[in-house]
Amino acid sequence: xxxxxxxxxxxxxxxxxxxxxxxxxxxxxxxxxxxxxxxxxxxxxxxxxxxxxxxxxxxxxxxxxxxxxxxxxxxxxxxxxxxxxxxxxxxxxxxxxxxxxxxxxxxxxxxxxxxxxxxxxxxxxxxxxxxxxxxxxxxxxxxxxxxxxxxxxxxxxxxxxxxxxxxxxxxxxxxxxxxxxxxxxxxxxxxxxxxxxxxxxxxxxxxxxxxxxxxxxxxxxxxxxxxxxxxxxxxxxxxxxxxxxxxxxxxxxxxxxxxxxxxxxxxxxxxxxxxxxxxxxxxxxxxxxxxxxxxxxxxxxxxxxxxxxxxxxxxxxxxx
Numbered sequence: 001x002x003x004x005x006x007x008x009x010x011x012x013x014x015x016x017x018x019x020x021x022x023x024x025x026x027x028x029x030x031x032x033x034x035x036x037x038x039x040x041x042x043x044x045x046x047x048x049x050x051x052x053x054x055x056x057x058x059x060x061x062x063x064x065x066x067x068x069x070x071x072x073x074x075x076x077x078x079x080x081x082x083x084x085x086x087x088x089x090x091x092x093x094x095x096x097x098x099x100x101x102x103x104x105x106x107x108x109x110x111x112x113x114x115x116x117x118x119x120x121x122x123x124x125x126x127x128x129x130x131x132x133x134x135x136x137x138x139x140x141x142x143x144x145x146x147x148x149x150x151x152x153x154x155x156x157x158x159x160x161x162x163x164x165x166x167x168x169x170x171x172x173x174x175x176x177x178x179x180x181x182x183x184x185x186x187x188x189x190x191x192x193x194x195x196x197x198x199x200x201x202x203x204x205x206x207x208x209x210x211x212x213x214x215x216x217x218x219x220x221x222x223x224x225x226x227x228x229x230x231x232x233x234x235x236x237x238x239x240x241x242x243x244x245x246x247x248x249x250x251x252x253x254x255x256x257x258x259x260x261x262x263x264x265x266x267x268x269x270x271x272x273x274x275x276x277x278x279x280x281x282x283x284x285x286x287x288x289x290x291x292x293x294x295x296x297x298x299x300x301x302x303x304x305x306x307x308x309x310x311x312x313x314x315x316x317x318x319x320x
Contacts, residue, residue: 064101167237
């Protein structure tokens with residue numbers, strides 16, 4: 001509801017969902033809140049070349065593979081109105097009857113994220129073939145892909161943010177050095193973007209109207225001064241969240257650990273790719289055979305972030 005908006009809703013905006021029971025909203029009820037951010041377009045400031053690439057076939061959701069989307073529910077706790085799930089486990093080895101979406105013993109795993117790839121691996125991004133990969137209706141050729149270390153610059157205008165809200169914005173932009181995932185073909189390693197804040201400008205309207213000189217009320221922060229301001233505001237956000245969820249440290253929160261594992265450099269130097277029935281990508285693109293074999297014999301679930309990956313399984317359920 002409007003009087004209980006989370007920090008993200010207060011910063012980015014909110015629209016109330018349809019109330020199916022009452023048939024709609026009251027004309028006197030507040031049903032939306034305008035966001036207080038405005039992003040500019042990104043402008044390329046450092047060129048590092050581009051290339052064209054015929055991509056491998058991109059995967060699709062596999063809703064019948066419940067082990068990938070569900071966790072076995074454990075203890076529940078009510079904490080400040082937020083439901084916290086402790087001890088939830090992956091459905092590794094569970095049979096089909098235990099992987100139902102309508103089971104009271106299961107919960108959805110959460111939001112979908114794509115792992116950051118430490119480096120571009122062409123073998124894992126193209127469908128094997130001559131002349132740069134096989135081209136057909138199932139895959140696409142992308143032109144003008146920007147090479148790594150190409151730089152863009154953009155600005156964010158914000159209005160009336162509390163310290164904890166501005167701290168949340170600053171932290172979520174830099175993610176303590178993590179990578180955002182933007183654009184197309186993220187499962188193949190494309191679209192990893194790292195953001196660095198170069199300056200912060202703050203406006204104090206009271207100082208502006210109390211001082212007759214031009215530019216009064218504006219404070220520009222760069223270099224070490226900007227870093228101290230940014231780190232201080234991010235610290236306000238971290239301490240507020242830690243206190244809200246009874247965590248001694250911000251980095252001890254399970255969702256923060258997972259996010260950092262997913263969006264930072266992988267600790268295990270292994271190729272990242274879709275589950276498949278062979279060690280090397282096949283020309284036929286038969287990754288679906290892995291799911292056939294997994295259902296027949298192995299019953300592997302998607303591991304939690306930071307764990308070893310999935311095994312190679314052929315269509316008959318044999319480990320390769």
